Amino acid sequence: MGLPTYFISHGPGPWPVMPHLQGAMARLEQSLQDIPRQLGVRPRAILVISAHWEEPDFSLTVATQLKPIYDFFGFPASAYQLSYPARGLPELANHVRDLLESADISAQLDTKRGLDHGAYVPLMVMYPDADLPVVQLSLKSNLDAAQHVALGRALAPLRDEGVLILASGMSYHNLRRLGHLAKVPSESFDRWLYESLNGFRGVERVARLVDWISAPAARDAHPREEHLIPLMVALGAAEEEPATCVYRERDILGGVAAASFRFGNAATPPEHLTKLSI
Template identity: 55%
Template sequence: MKKLPTYYISHGGGPWPYMPDFRAQMKVLEESLVAMVNELGEKPKAVLMISGHWEETAYTVMGNPVPPMVYDYYGFPPHTYQVKYPAPGDPALAERVKSLIEAAGLPAAIDPERGFDHGTFAPLVVMYPEADVPVVQLSMRTHYDPLEHVKLGRALAPLREEGILIVGSGLSYHNLRQFGAAGKVPSEQFDAWLQTALAIESQEERTATVCDWTKAPSARIAHPREDHLIPLMTALGAAESEKAYCVYHEKNIFGGVTASSFRFGELT
């Protein structure tokens, strides 16, 4: 089994793949998600998704073999609260993830009831529409400590050689009050910083710079609450010595916002 890269993706808004007009607006993002699957080639054994929509006091792994849906969005058409993404869970992988986290000295737990939130099912319904790849979600911790989430990624790194695709799912600019024209300048500024930071060649310097993200231009405008940025730290930590590649970049999502996604590691 080849060693898989890791990804940090901007996952779009709410249940966008299930709304034709909204999906058309996400065309560039959708194309990037399909391209990710194509560049990987063979399907992974499973996807481990760290979603920006789930946080707990300990790193918590979804242990449900038949995950339900979590409709964690508001104000969308009624049919979007009936959609199903029927990918199976993987309880054995959940236990493996928990053991790796605990071996790194970090707190971990299994949630036997948790289902897929839209940070997971929205991108995956585009990537794997047949829902034929097992999926396990992993929470962030509520404190959002950047370096600890990098350490989480380090702990999960062995999974890359076991056929497990590690994906951090968030949005590189996430300020619901400043989308559209109001988000144009701050999203451009933060994205430019992020591109530069991830291109730093020194592993130690790159990790330190990214973890110190609040010093970036427009940092707290881009992320008033960093839930959609922290999954980046885990994707980075799981491929910390490897190069970052921008795999999605758009300057007009959500009416004027710049957003990006990244791959860490080579395609072998």
């Protein structure tokens, strides 16, 4: 079944270089550091889908060197000196575009874009040496859940080629309701999300997630759903496989509940992986 896929809650901004956030993010940091162990093999490349890149059509980074984008505001100067010198992999970007076009999904190549913080911040924790090639794939700006599940389905063959599909967002994202104001809506939505991903499988699970707007406190948890939509990609690429909660907290920064999930089993035997067909 290839590598598992992941939806991760990536945390607030450039938290790894912010001392006042590091304690609050300790459990998240541990969960991200544990992903390489869970995989049991070293991926050949990483395809990351971040909440912080939207385009009218799905787009892929094709540069050979991916510079960090400082797409956040109001943080200390150290946050704007973060470096994650990831190299791109144009062959993979072209391969992904071919997979999408074979599924009648339009995709573009972007020669200039680097990695946004939804991509490089968690990667800094997971693979601090920046020694794995990375391609970033955008969301489609209509944020249609079913289309992003279909995107995930088209990406599924990558799992057998040693490519880690990493979907980065947040299971709760309402910047107007943080602290104690977030406690009730984030816990309500978190409970629904956990039960939906763990209690159902296949078509029924996909249907529940596509209809996420019917969940308790849905719009309180996601006034705009760009931080939830990456989950649909990870789900679509492994829709028949079990979900495992790999990170869950109920009181981040005074009240936010958040979670991350793996789809598929950990520690896939390395001999099962085939070479990248690119």
